[in-house]
Amino acid sequence: MAAEVHEGMAEVRNIDTRERILDAAERLFMAHGYDGTSMRQITGDAGVNLAAVNYHFGSKEALMQEVFRRRLDWLNEERMRMLDEMEAGSGGQPLKPSQIVDGFFGTLLRMADDEKRGGLTFLRLLGRTLTEPSEFIRTFLAEEYAHVLERYKAALFRALPDVPKAEIVWRFHFMLGATSYAIAGTDALRVVTDWGIEEGDSVDRLDRLLPRLMSFLLGGLRAPLPQFAAAEGEQQAARAA
Amino acid sequence: MAAEVHEGMAEVRNIDTRERILDAAERLFMAHGYDGTSMRQITGDAGVNLAAVNYHFGSKEALMQEVFRRRLDWLNEERMRMLDEMEAGSGGQPLKPSQIVDGFFGTLLRMADDEKRGGLTFLRLLGRTLTEPSEFIRTFLAEEYAHVLERYKAALFRALPDVPKAEIVWRFHFMLGATSYAIAGTDALRVVTDWGIEEGDSVDRLDRLLPRLMSFLLGGLRAPLPQFAAAEGEQQAARAA
DNA sequence: CTATGATTCAAACGAACGTATGAATCATAT
DNA sequence: ATATGATTCATACGTTCGTTTGAATCATAG
Structure with a gap:
């Protein structure tokens, strides 16, 4: 199923691909959410083939988990x-x-x-x-x-x-x-x-x-513990200064 | 475009429809998010026709805003x-x-x-x-x-x-x-x-x-104001008790 | 009772979705 | 040099998406 990890300095291609996908997914999930991000956006941004996600991670959900x-x-x-x-x-x-x-x-x-x-x-x-x-x-x-x-x-x-x-x-x-x-x-x-008037x-x-x-x-x-109103019914707001 | 509001006790049907849609949408958006909720889920839950959302609100986005x-x-x-x-x-x-x-x-x-x-x-x-x-x-x-x-x-x-x-x-x-x-x-x-051991x-x-x-x-x-580290470079954690 | 406009309905639209397939391409070990 | 297995690629599958359409149904006004 999964790619076997060889020794040596090889494996540049797929490692690169995996990382590029993860980076793009991280960025896009952050910007548009999970449901709001499509596989085509991710692979497009990462510059890899559409099928690469399913090949390397199995599914969109599994990709999110790996992210x-x-x-x-x-x-x-x-x-x-x-x-x-x-x-x-x-x-x-x-x-x-x-x-x-x-x-x-x-x-x-x-x-x-x-x-x-x-x-x-x-x-x-x-x-x-x-x-x-x-x-x-x-x-x-x-x-x-x-x-x-x-x-x-x-x-x-x-x-x-x-x-x-x-x-x-x-x-x-x-x-x-x-x-x-x-x-x-x-x-x-x-x-x-308009807050940062003074400072940057x-x-x-x-x-x-x-x-x-x-x-x-x-x-x-470390704030003082809350005082719970003893009575039931509508609750009182904590008015203590 | 929009339905004209008549006087009288009529209008029960569409008002009901609007409210039912809003209620269902509120519930489903809460549970599954905006992108994770489909028009078919909403109208299905509300018990109204699929086209009702677009008729009453115009679009899914406009529905969300109205919610x-x-x-x-x-x-x-x-x-x-x-x-x-x-x-x-x-x-x-x-x-x-x-x-x-x-x-x-x-x-x-x-x-x-x-x-x-x-x-x-x-x-x-x-x-x-x-x-x-x-x-x-x-x-x-x-x-x-x-x-x-x-x-x-x-x-x-x-x-x-x-x-x-x-x-x-x-x-x-x-x-x-x-x-x-x-x-x-x-x-x-x-x-x-496992928190609420004691209390319900x-x-x-x-x-x-x-x-x-x-x-x-x-x-x-009302916490004490933070002390900013004077030096630049890596920031120090605020270790003050 | 009939005309009118609002609302509902079933059905379909094209687009985009996640995933799968099988051939092409690549890097490595023998 | 060639065989092998990993990876990439173009393409397509079946679904589901939001939206639109035009006819059917309803409630009200004249």
């Missing part, structure tokens, strides 16, 4: 490695929330500067895909992520023993959303209209986005 | 109304951040309990659409939102005079992301795996989600 696997394998290994390292250096003590958040979200954002790991394009694709409707994509991502999420959740539980676990999971979820938007398009809603900082200034996002995430993660 | 307009018109008017009301009652003083955040995001989340305004289905659709790739959707939403966003941004500028405007806009953006995830599926990444609180418990989200958003909004 993610190519990047996520490294990302999740790096996240695990950082957690291992931090926990090894903490002498059995719980980690600081800022360390954990940086390990998970900081590692992600720092990918944006690494063009050979997909850079901003992949980050945007990922940000948009987490809310994508396509069932098989979310299922695939959930499986790819599961063990990493479990370990980071566990680390947060230990770091914040006084915060109910359900609360931590929700806030992890909120942090994912904030990060997703931070990278998904950054002009998602053109909130951006936009998406590409990752060195400014990262501290900004980190402050926000940590502020949210 | 949003039907809900957003009310939402944005309500948001404006709340801001007017709060500013009228503040005696010229800046509003509290919690008031502003509740006006914008609280009003949105409270829609989920209002089934006749789309309820959770529309909220999820909206949450997922903000990151959707389809150009025309984002353009449309940006236009529909623009004036509301401007007013809320201005209110935040006034409420937080010591925070740089660019910082506020970024944090607004982050808040949008967190909220989007809070409503988009809530199992976006199955972060949820899930998406449907809006009365618990709202205070939770509000705490997080306000914590993020």
Whole structure:
């Protein structure tokens, strides 16, 4: 079925083809979504034959999965490695929330500067895909992520023993959303209209986005616990200053 | 072109058809996305003829826009109304951040309990659409939102005079992301795996989600300002506790 | 009761979709 | 040099897509 990998410096042709397809698919999926991108666009952009995708990957779905696997394998290994390292250096003590958040979200954002790991394009694709409707994509991502999420959740539980676990999971979820938007398009809603009057900082200034996002995430993660209204019926908004 | 609206109690047939189409489209766009939903699915689910969409709305794109307009018109008017009301009652003083955040995001989340305004289905659709790739959707939403966003941004500028405007806009953006995830599926990444051991609180418990989200958003909004690394080159992670 | 315009309906349009096929072309090992 | 298997290629398949058409059906006004 699949091509056998030979040794030697050969294999330039098909490796090139595979990579070109993956690059084009990454770019187009990011720009137009999975359903909005056709095989003919992908192969056209990549400069390869239409049949090449099915030959090398089997199907469009399998291509999409490979687009993610190519990047996520490294990302999740790096996240695990950082957690291992931090926990090894903490002498059995719980980690600081800022360390954990940086390990998970900081590692992600720092990918944006690494063009050979997909850079901003992949980050945007990922940000948009987490809310994508396509069932098989979310299922695939959930499986790819599961063990990493479990370990980071566990680390947060230990770091914040006084915060109910359900609360931590929700806030992890909120942090994912904030990060997703931070990278998904950054002009998602053109909130951006007229902001950068003074400064010339936009998406590409990752060195400014990262501290900004980190402050926000940590502020949210460590916010006072919510007060649930005791009464049922219509819920009260939290008016506490 | 368009059907003329007569007086009287008639018009039951086409009004029904229009609403049935909008309801089905809202549900299906939420579940499978714009590109992933076909006209035949929509009309089939709605129990109307295939041609009905083009007759009543003109095109699939126009249908999508109407799906949003039907809900957003009310939402944005309500948001404006709340801001007017709060500013009228503040005696010229800046509003509290919690008031502003509740006006914008609280009003949105409270829609989920209002089934006749789309309820959770529309909220999820909206949450997922903000990151959707389809150009025309984002353009449309940006236009529909623009004036509301401007007013809320201005209110935040006034409420937080010591925070740089660019910082506020970024944090607004982050808040949008967190909220989007809070409503988009809530199992976006199955972060949820095993959390609710103790409590039975899930998406449907809006009365618990709202205070939770509000705490997080306000914590993020009022977090300490980020420290930008002075040096250029590779950026340092914010390691400050 | 009949005329009129709005709405519904079955059917079809051409275009684009993902995938499959079998022959041509290439690189390598013998 | 030739055989072999991997890869590329042009082409076609069957489906499904959004949209259009013209006749049938409905509700109302005169």
